[in-house]
Structure formats: structure tokens, C-alpha cells
Amino acid sequence: MADTYPLVVLGAGPGGHAAAFLAADLGLPVLLIDEEPNPGGVCTYRGCIPSKALLHVAKLLAEAKHASAWGVDFGTPTVDIDRLRAFKNGVVERLTGGLGQLTRQRKIPYLQGRATFVDAHTLSVALTAGGQQEVRFDKLIIATGSRPATLPNVSLSPDRLLDSTGALDMARVPSSLLVIGGGYIGLELGTVYAAIGSEVSVVEMTDRLLPGADRDLVNVLAKRLRTMCKQILVKTKVVRMEEQADGVHVTFEGDVEPKEQVFDQVLVSIGRIPNGRIPGIEHTRVEVTPRGHITVDPQRRTTEPHIYAIGDVAGEPMLAHKATYEAKIAVEHIAGHKVAYEPAAIPAVVFTDPEIAWCGLTEAEAAERNIAIEVAKFPWGASGRATTVDRNDGLTKLIIEPGTERVLGVGIAGVNAGELIAEGVLAVEMAATASDLKFTIHAHPTLGETVMESAEVYFGTATNFYKPKPKK
DSSP, rough: OOOOEEEEOOOSSSTTHHHHHHHHHHHHHHEEESSSSSOOHHHHSSHHHHHHHHHHHHHHHHHHHHGGGGGOOOOOOEEEEEEEHHHHHHHHHHHHHHHHHHHTTTTTOOOEEEEEETTEEEEEEEEEESSEEEEEEEEEEEEEEEOOOOOOOOOTTTTTTHHHHHOOOOOOOSEEEEEOSSSSSHHHHHHHHHHHTTTEEEEEESSSTTTSSOHHHHHHHHHHHHHHHHEESSSSSSEEEETTTTTTEEEEEESOSEEEEESEEEEEEEEEEEEOOOTTHHHSOOOBBBOOOOOOOOTTSSSSSSEEEEEGGSSOOHHHHHHHHHHHHHHHHHTTOOOOOOOOOOOOOEEESSEEEEEOHHHHHHHOOOOOOOEEEGGGGGGGHHHHHOOOOEEEEEEEEETTTTTEEEEEEEETHHHHHHHHHHHTTOBBBHOOOSOOOOOSSSSTTTHHHHHHHHTTTTSSSSSOOOOO
16 A cells, blocks of 8 residues: 655755755655655755865865965875865765754655656655655655766766766876866866866867856956866867777867867766656656756646646756755645745856856846846955955956846856855845945955945945946
């Protein structure tokens, strides 16, 4: 006999476990299913968390090297790859173990295994411990996440060809690494390997790194990456890869010489594919797009109304914090609340050094959609705090609606941009104006002041940056 639950959550990543936890907090009986021994999902096991642990180490190594300019010399650091890997794994174990404890504290039953749809109200779970268990549900939330995209027709050994999961395992430090893809995952992992001693090259087929971010923000990062990496190749394609005894022979197409180069390892980072094609889902009315996303409405209901979908499977942007937000929408709707998914701003952060963060409308999007905007920029060369930490390479910008002065978007490139963007998200969500930011007192000296000073630039009254407002 199948066990029956009012609510089942399939997938225990940032969206799934947040949904299950909120449901339990609201008094809804809920079952959580995942293939891992504890909640956490790709983000905690093989994504956001381990990569940020390694990026912290990379930043420390860069700062130690940079300190010689201040008269502090630490010498040449040595990296023990086994201890570094153990540190990263320890971070993952502590966080996933903590999520397991929170699951038990909330008395949420947890099944470890892989689920298949039997029909629109039944799952069959192949338990990791062995055997099968059928689960019936009144409501279901799908939160099955995504997986790394792969290159077709590539046959390299696992020691030579890495995806983001393999790169985070850090089996060894390659003498040379080619990163295919200039998106945020490739750049984050590339900077980690460059910091620990690899000779890193990045290849991107478009004309720029980070195609989703505004060019002026990306330029701040690109300038620094060129000092860290051997090559940054844009408008360049990989047309052939062949494994030989001395490494992977890669043939490029584009403005690069030589056309054939040899690399110790190759990291493929060309995006992620949503896991919407769950086995047996064809036995439901859930609609799955050709790319693998599941079609949802503003309440995150699928075309099978008692089944919801959140996170990477529910569409772009595929970000952990978007999944967590959607989890709250779905659960509150199941609990009978009047809610809808309609955020004005979802922050995006690239955790390189310097970091890049943005939210709301970008300058590029405004141009594509023919939206009239005004842009105010404050260069960090005029920031007292940026000067004290010897990182004047940053930029803060506001996207402002003419006439109303409403803040439509915020972009930041510089150290700790990922922390600073929260004020921008709040400003966009609350429909704050440039005047609101201008008259909000910010502590001095801080990098957060650059948000206020960007607003001052808009009015032509920035104390630390002279740029008079053009007369109309």
C-alpha cells in the first residue's frame, strides 16, 4: 500500500528544502524526497557553496600577493591540494548536516532515492538503501534543479575533461586549464585554478565575457582577469579536441594564434540544463519545454494544477535565491494565501575578484526594449574606502527612469559587490527614487557609500566626483 501525503516535495535543494520547511512551519504535513543523504541540492553539494569556499581561498591568495605593494611580504604561498579539498568538503558536510538536523527538528519525513511518476498522484521511489516505495500525494512541488550542459561528440578521459562538478572535486592542480565558456561558472572556477597555480585560458564564442551583464561592469572584471589568466579569447570557437599523451590538443577558430594549443585539462562550462524530464512525467499533464523547463503560472502551478514547479526547472534565471523565493510562493498558495510570483528585481552575482552584481533593469535590456533611461555612474577611484583597501577598480551605477527619478536597476563591479547589491534590490522593489538614495545617510568610509554617491552624480552634486548635470 502506498503512503499518502497532503504535500510531497521532490528535490531538496534551495527551493525544495525551503518549501518543505515552510510547509512544516505552517502546519502542513509534508514529505521530502531527494537522492542525497541530506537536503542541500546541487547548490550546497556541488555548486554555490563549495565554489564560494574555494573562491574565498583564491581571494586570500590574491591579497597575500598584492600585500607586497603595501610593504608586507608573505613570500610565495604553498597550496596543499588535499587539505584545501578537505576544507571545502568540510564546509559542505557542515551545511548539509545542519539541513538534515533542521529536517528532523521539524519532524519532516525524508526519503532518499530517485522518484518516477506512476500517474498524476503517485510517485515510485527507488530507495538508495534498496527497494521501492510508492508515495501518493494530494499536492506536489517539483524542485529537481539542473545539471551541467555537455559538449556533443566529445570523447576525452575523465582526467582530462571536467564539468563544474569535476572541477570542484579538485583531484589535482592542472599545469594548464582551458575553460570553455565565459559565463559566471567558468570565470569563478577559472579564477580559483589560476590562484592555486594553473595556467588558465578562457574561450568564449560571443564578443564578450558574461553576456548577461552590462559591458561597463564586465570591463572592470575583464581588466583584472587578463592579469590572472594566460589568455582571454572572445569571438573564438573550439572546433576540435583530441586527447594525446601530452594533453588535450585543441583547435580554435577565430582571431587567435596559434590555432592549435595543448592543455593539461579542459573545463566545459557552457550552462546548465533543467531537470524537467522526470521519468514518467508523461503520465501527467505537466508541460515540459524542449529545453527541459516546466511551464508554470504566477503561483508556480504547472499545467497539472495540483502539481507545482520551482527553481531551475521553472525557468530563468536559474539561481538558488530565486528558487527559495518561488518555494515560499508555492507553499503559501497551497496553504490558501493570495500570492503571486512577481519580483521587481532578482539579484545576480558573479563571485569573481572583483565581484559583479546587478538587479532590475540593465542598460543593455533598456536598449533592447527601447526603454528611456538615464544612467548615473560613480567610479570607485573617487571612493575613500576603495582607496584604503587599494581596490579603486570598481564602479557603481544606477539605471533611472527619466522624470520620475525612480530607480529601475543597479549594477556594481568591485570587491564585495555581492553584499552591496542588497540595497539595490530593496531600492528597486520599493520603487525608491534617486532622491531617496541621495538623502539616505550612509556610513563613511564604506563601499556602500558609492550607492548614495551614484545618486548624487545623477543630480550633479557628488561631493567626491565632479560631474555637473547637463543643463536642459
